Amino acid sequence: MSGFSRRTFLLAAANPGEELNDVHSQLNPTRVLRVARPTNPDQLRALLK
16 A cells, blocks of 8 residues: 555645645645745845745
């Protein structure tokens, strides 16, 4: 048996993106469309605007 249910598979297929875990609780996976990784303060400022 796989590590995820049919429901999880179907939700993932319907919601493209990447699944991340809540850093604090480690309980709540969240789907995001993209992950930004700024390499300098100017890029970070641009992302926050």
